[in-house]
Amino acid sequence: MTGYHDIGGKAAGPMIKLDPQPAEWAMLSEALRNAIQQKHRNISLDELRRTFETMGEELYNSLGFYERRVAAFARLLDEKGIVGLDETLARMDAIAAARGQRVNHAAMNVEPA
Amino acid sequence: MPRFAAGDRVRILDLPKTGHIRVPDYVRGAVGAIERHCGTYANPEELAYGRPDPARVDLYRVRIAQAALWAGAPASDELDIEIYDHWLEPVA
Numbered sequence: 001m002t003g004y005h006d007i008g009g010k011a012a013g014p015m016i017k018l019d020p021q022p023a024e025w026a027m028l029s030e031a032l033r034n035a036i037q038q039k040h041r042n043i044s045l046d047e048l049r050r051t052f053e054t055m056g057e058e059l060y061n062s063l064g065f066y067e068r069r070v071a072a073f074a075r076l077l078d079e080k081g082i083v084g085l086d087e088t089l090a091r092m093d094a095i096a097a098a099r100g101q102r103v104n105h106a107a108m109n110v111e112p113a
Numbered sequence: 114m115p116r117f118a119a120g121d122r123v124r125i126l127d128l129p130k131t132g133h134i135r136v137p138d139y140v141r142g143a144v145g146a147i148e149r150h151c152g153t154y155a156n157p158e159e160l161a162y163g164r165p166d167p168a169r170v171d172l173y174r175v176r177i178a179q180a181a182l183w184a185g186a187p188a189s190d191e192l193d194i195e196i197y198d199h200w201l202e203p204v205a
Contacts (some may be wrong), residue, residue, distance in 0.1 A: 002138045009139025042163055050133045050161035
């Protein structure tokens, strides 16, 4: 069974060489993920990958590397009863409001309030 | 005791099943040789579904001629890839 994520080794044209510095939120999300994994020991990297490799091709391809990891992690935290998805979304709303912004959850982006 | 030793010829299985099998499409069915035993680790197929106490499985580095994977690759080029024991079969 070949998943939509399994694109290694296929013809893809010339290599584009970039060395982007991850955004602060991206590094923080990885730190949080590692801290929670150390504490709970029940969300492995394999489970995270399984989750974003089954989120659907369209969503997978519309999200960046750290975005799909965060989306999958929020889903797993909810599934395992560690942090409810409603809590995560409410916290996103509170953080955005404090910055004079609002989260458009349907469009998966942040807008001016 | 690991099933394979360095130099043993193996085929990477193209398993007709769902689940979290970390074998990239481009090496499925490829034949290579064991380069080394890399240790024993929790089975990703179990880890991916959060199962408690996953089985430990031998992991091997498998060396494959790139010409066997991609047409036109130089004969001297090789690919090393790490594959778990239960995703391999021996080749006589």
